[in-house]
Structures are given as C-alpha cells and as structure tokens.
Amino acid sequence: MLDDIPPTARPTLSRGRFRHVIAVLVPGDAIGQDVATVRQVFGPRTAPEADVAALYEVVPCGERDELAPLETLITADTVIVPGVENPLAQRGVAVIDALRAAYAAGARMVAFGTGAFLLGHAGVLDGRRATTHWQHAREFREHFPSTRLDTESPHVDDDRVHTGAGMLSGMDLALHLLSLDVGRARAEAVGRAVIAAPRAGIRARRDGEEPMAVVMGWLREHLHEPLSLPRVAEELYISERSLVRKFRIATGDTIFEWVNRERVDRARMLLETTDRPIAEIAVAVGFGSPETLRRNFQRHVGTTARSYRHKFRHANLD
Template sequence: MSQESSHRIVVIVEESTNPFELGCAIEIFGLHRPEIGGHLYDFRLCTPEPATLMRDGFFTLTGVADLHVADTADTLIIPSRPTLDVPRRPDVLDALRHAHVRGTRLVSFCTGAFTLAEAGVLDDRRATTHWQWAEKFRARFPAVQLEPDVLFVDDGDILTSAGSAAALDLGLHLVRRDHGAEIANAVSRRLVFAAHRDGGQRQFVERPVPDLPDESLAPVLAWAQQHLDTALTVADLAAQAAVSPATLHRRFQAQLGTTPLAWLTGERVTLACRLIELGEQRFDVVARRTGLGTAANLRALMRRETGLTPSAYRRRFSSAPAG
C-alpha cells in the first residue's frame, strides 16, 4: 500500500516535554508498519541538551540527536509543555524561525502552541491550544487568531492541536493529508482509535454531568455509516435514534460539535476518498455509492472538504492507473 517515505519529521524534545504527546508522535509517525509497506516517514527526535528531563521528572531522555537535526526537517513538531511561564530557549525559538523561513511544516501539540507563538511564527495566523490555557494564550499573544473550541487547526504550513488526545486527531489528519484516507484508516485501526474526528469538533470542556439516560450517538453513527449509499436525511437519523430532529441536532452539537448534515457529508466524502484510493475510476459510481448523488456534487463537496477535486485526489493518492 505504501512505500518508505523520504519526508522527514523531527520532534524537538525540550525539558519538561509531556511524554504522552511525544509518544503520540512516535506511534503515528515513527513506527515501522509492514501492513502498509514500511515507514510512513523518516522520523527523528532531537534535543537542545545531551540529557533532557521529561515532565515531572518521570525519566531523562538521552542518546538522541542534537538540535541541528531540526534543520533537516520537512515537518517539525513541538509537543506540549507545562511550564508556560518559563521562556523558551533561544536556540529552540531560532530553530523554529529558521524552519518557518525554509518552508518547513510546523506542528504543535497542546501547549506547544505557546512555543510557536513565542517564536513569532503564529502572528496573524489561526491556531488552537488546550481550552484551559486559552485566556492566558490570548493575553500573551493577541496577534494570533486563537480558536479555543476546536480539536485542531490546519492553517496550511502550520498546524496546532488542543489537549493531549487531540494530538492523535491531528496526527491522523496529517497522515490522511500526506498519504490519503486508506492509509490513515489503517493507522487508526492499529491505534484502535477513531479514524477521523474533524478538527472543527469541540474540545471537551469540563462541565457538570446531568443524570440522564444514555444519549450516546454511537449506535446511530454506526448505522448511518453502513447506509451511506442511501438517501439518508436528518429525519432518518432522528428516527433511527428514536428522537426528534431537534433533539438529534442538540445531541450532535453537544457530543460532536457539528450538525447531523455536516457529519453525514463528511462521512460520505471520507468514503468517496477511500473508493478513489482503491481504484474506482468512475466518479458517477463513487457519487452513487457514497450517497452524494452526482459527479458534480461529488466534485463540489470533495473540493470543499479536502481542497482537491476527485481527479486531483486520484492523481495524488490512488495506486491504480487512471483509465
């Protein structure tokens, strides 16, 4: 399915880096995956010092490359850090600035956005961070267009994610962007993690939990994913969930941060991407099998959701020759 990649991803590990986000980066970008043809990326770690004490002194990281490896990165990742009031090392900030000038893709997990902002590369750019630190971030970096209520923000060459688990969402989004939906789904299956949560979903902000019957959307979502080739409506979803359309809308907004129609469209486009990757050449067939109706509608929605037309997506991700 995949071939060994020459795209180099480098993670800068600083003192007090959170091991969880570091582990997310290693798991998604660094592991050998024989089921999809090998390594997805040329993955490296680097540190400013020979020995780096991780968060809360859990362990000390040694034996990795120095900061000069950041100069070779195609994608440079900054994990989270709990010490938000401690200025970052000048050499780390310089590495980020130089990478940005070179056109390197920059990525932060959780409070790593503070490091990007301190380097000045987020000015007048869209970004997010953990909701708990949103007000502190806004106060320190007013030039950044902070979006505090989303899982991650893809602003082209700079991508930022929210709290810890959102690092997995952003990581899978990058795999999908670089290698297509089929490879991203294979990685998510190995992770036993949701294949695709759109970046626009809300962060799970702490709030009181009412004593209510089970209102999980999981059953209706699973049912809808098995019937994407039919002309599903919001009313159909509501009937399957045994609630009114208005109640269904409220549950989608509360649990997924989106509307039933937007979720359904996103699932249809994801399925369309997979069919194209697997070699389906007839866009009218793709449109019919995904419930998108016509090739024109497929073209419009794929461009809106992925930034690519079906033809461009096929050229980039399909392993089958164009017919």
Template sequence: MTTVALAVTDGMLHFELSVAHEVFGTVPAGVPDPWYDLVVCGPDAVRAGRFRLEPDHGLDRLPYADTVIVPGWADVDEAPPADLLDAVRAAHEAGARVVSLCTGAFVLAAAGLLDGLRATTHWAHTRVLAERHPRVTVDPDVLYVDNGSVLTSAGKAAALDLCLHLVRLDRGASVANTLARRLVVPPHRHGGQAQFVATPVPAPGNHPLAGLLPWVLERLDEPLTVEDLARQARMSSRNLGRHFRSVTGTTPLQWLLTQRIRHAQELLETTDDGIDSIAAATGMGTATTLRRHFNRTVGVPPDTYRRAFRSRTHPHATTPARGLPGE
C-alpha cells in the same frame, strides 16, 4: 520518505511526545514502505516528565526536516528556551511544515509563527495564549487548526487527531484509516484547504448509537432517511436526534452527509471511478448533488480535489524529502 523531526527540550510533555513517536516512528502493519523517517532533535539529554530522553541530533538539524513537531510545553508560564525558538523559526523559514501538539502552541507563538493566524491549544490555556500573544486568533472550541505550513492542536487526544490528519494529507485516507484501526481510534478523514478545523467523531463505545453508526456506514449508497435510522435504532426520530447531538455533536442528517463526503474523498483518492459512479456509491444520487455538497464542505469541486491529491502524492510531482545531513 518524509523526515519528521520531534523538537524536544527539558519541560516537554511526555504524552504528546509519545503520540507523535507512535504515529510517525512505527510502520503500521499492512502499509507499504517507506514510512516516515522519524528523528528526535534536542540538547544532549532531555527530561520529559519522569522520563529521560537521548535525542538523535541537536536542534540545529530541524531545518533539514520536512515536518517539525513541537510536543506539549509543560510550564506555560515559563518562556521557552531561545535555542528552541531559533531552531523552530529556522525550520519554518527553510520550508518545513511546523506542528504543535497541545501547549506546544506556546512555543510556536513565542517564535512568531502564529502571528496573524488562527490557532488552538489545550482549552485550559487558550485564554493565557490569547492574552500573551494578541496577534494570534485563538480558538478554544476546536480539536485542531490547519493553516497549511503551520498546524496546532488542542490537548491530549486532539494531538492524535492532528497526527492522523497529517498522515491523511501525506498518504491518503486509506493509509490513515489503516493506522487508526491499529491504534483503535476513529479516523479523522476530513479534507481541507489552507486552513482546516476538524469536527469531532464519536469514539467506539457503549452508547445508544454504537450499533447504528456501523450499520449506516455499510449502507452509504442507500437513500437513508432519519426515519430509516430511527427504525433501525428502535427509537423515535426525536430520541434519535437527541442521542446524535449527545454522541456526535450534530444532527443525524448532517452526520450522514459528512460520512458520504468522507467516503467520496476516499473514492476520489483511491479509484478512477467517474463522478456519477461516486455519487451513486455515496448515496448522493447525482453528480450535481455530489458536486454541490462536496464543494460546500471541502471547499473545492471533486475533480479539483482528485487532481490536487494525486499531484501531492505522486512521487514525481512533489519536492524530494530533505533528509538530515549524512543520512
């Protein structure tokens, strides 16, 4: 079991706090136990928006958690309290993975955890973050940034994207997908190494590609072309490309390749199928083609990815979770 601690104090944004609590504090239906051990750490009583919160532990317990999450900080013009900064810094020094949601990046930056790293926050505050902390490389155009032990997200919905990314890293694509379905949101199943930036995925809805995208996902093993997609969508290839740009932010072929890579990741994580079989199942054709695209997209070859994932998730290959004293 992995301990996740929410670091809270007066002035936290309740939406981001609730997102983290929903993801890590509720066992999704269909997912085997154990789930995360979620605790809330803060002063005696905390005001988050109009809500009053009673933490489980003081901030001094943060260093005992495996993952520490700092929700959004409401007033970015106000310096975060010293005890919060000290506790977050101590948790990082103790080996915890430290995560900020939305403007929680201002807390991590003030604690010195983002110096020399790439980071993001809500787009409306990226300029202020960059000016106030010049040693941080602030990227205003991404959903979240993963530096390994320190992760930051943009605002609101991107906080959920990052939380799902954490679940995927810890529990794999299958569990992350199950959780995403329960939350009625699209899963973000990208792989990544020390640093990773996500690509937006279109949400379900009434758009021109709403019927096409599920159709494609059911046929990833087929050699689909842009003309095949346009024919299924009953539009010209030019109109298809325009709608793909609008809905997904990319081209039809690039979106299709991304879905093939995602499916390959899931098969590498959940099956013992050989690379040739996975190449066929994902429409890559040959193992050589799969390896080339996978290495370019994910950063490592498929075999390396499979070994790294299984060593991370095997119960005897990981460091035991650090539960809080007395638990």
C-alpha cells in the same frame, strides 16, 4: 514497501531524501504521551496496510546529549512540538531560533496542545489562526494578541502551520497530518492499528458504542498510577461489565493488555530521549519495579530495556 505506494500517496520530500523527516522537539518538560504519539502514528505497524514507517523518519531533537541537535529542525520536512508541562516557562534562545529558522526554511510546523506557545514565541503564529489547550486560552491571548485563537476546533490548519487542542489532540492531529500526506484510507488503517478514534473525520467508533477514545485518553493520562478495573469504571461512569465488553470489541484486547503495551511504549520513549535510570522509568510509566518493566519489555519488544537503550543510542551515532 515504497514500491507499493504510488507517488501521489506519499508525503512530500525535500533535499533529495527518500523519507519525509519529522523532527520532534523534546524540551525538558515535554509531555511524554505526545512524543510517543508521533512514533506510534508514523512508525512501523504489524499490518502492512497500516505500515507507513518506510515513508517517514522520526528524529527526536533537543538540547540534551542523547537527542539529535536543534539544527536538525532546520532541515526537517515537518517539525512537531509536543505539549509542554509549563507553557509559560521562558525558553532558551537556541530553541526559539531553531523553530524560527525551520519555519523560514519551509518546514511544516505542528504543535500539540500547549506546544503552540513555543511556536508563538518563535513568531510562527503571527497573524495566523491557531488553537491550544483550552485551559491556557487566556494566557495564550495575552502573550500572542496577533494570533486568532480558535478554542472550538480540535485542531486548526492554517497553510503549513497546524495546531491541536486539549486531551488526545496529539493523536487527532497526527492522524490528520497522515491523512493529508497519504490519504484517508491509509490514515484510517493506522488509526485502527493504534486504536485511536480522532474527532476530525477518522472515526473507528460505531453508532451506539461507548466513546472508547475517551477511555483510552484517560488511561494514557493515568498510566503512571495504580489502575484497577473498578477504579477505571468509576472514574469514567461506566459499569465494569460494559467497560470490559466494549473495550474488547473496540480493541481486541483486555484493558490491562492494552495498558501494558502503552506503558512499554512510554518506557521506550523515555529510554530513547532521557538518561533516567531504568528503575525510575519503571515507576514513571506505572510498572512500579524494574522486574515488572523487564518482563513486559521483553515480552513486547523482544529485548531488555538496557539493551534497547544501548542499541538505540548506537544506531543514532552510526
């Protein structure tokens, strides 16, 4: 796989490694969708032209036992902070110190949405231009007056510090970073593979079509809820017939085939990064019951959720 990719079309490497290490900080209130997005963009793909997994190693990090230690941030090539549910919450000294040390060590620093608050507390955004979720712009300005907040851009690059804003900013920014690393064509292939249409230049949408990225963004935010075709169409002001037809054109799937895959991906993230019981995870991702989770997990992953968790933990201990 690596032999097929010229050195000029690969992400930067450090410390003699063969893969670019992406350390994902996973605090207790991390937004699960953002954490899953990193794996979706930088992980393996079925289509060879969109498979970048050989170039990257994604490592979830944090203070919980099932995660890699915070020190991993310091030796990573890229550090990604997902959005957090409580951006104004006080963060532990160890977390902030690890982010500060990673920045000092030369890592590329990335924040999705409200994750920018953690970079701000670490001093990474001092004197820089950045963005965050628009709903928290006022609080951000109050806490970080030395940062030049840009609320008009979907994401902001300032040297090796990258921040994203609002719904879908994680997917937009992740694909943008991939484009910087491996080129626009490969990033577009990945974008098509994960069925995303980012605002910042990597667009799969054709003129005259519904913005399916908006539909998919809404679905991702409501995966944990009961979903029906009438409800989705009503919430997004689209006729059911138009929604079905255009979603199939954009993705090749029905809405609920796509939703089930997204729910399985979110379940995988929770199995990897938490100790939550499987029955609780089933409810949290929208399957409702362990049996429904088991059936869909077996179909899409080829194993049971319990076996997947065991193998993932065992692999990380080797």
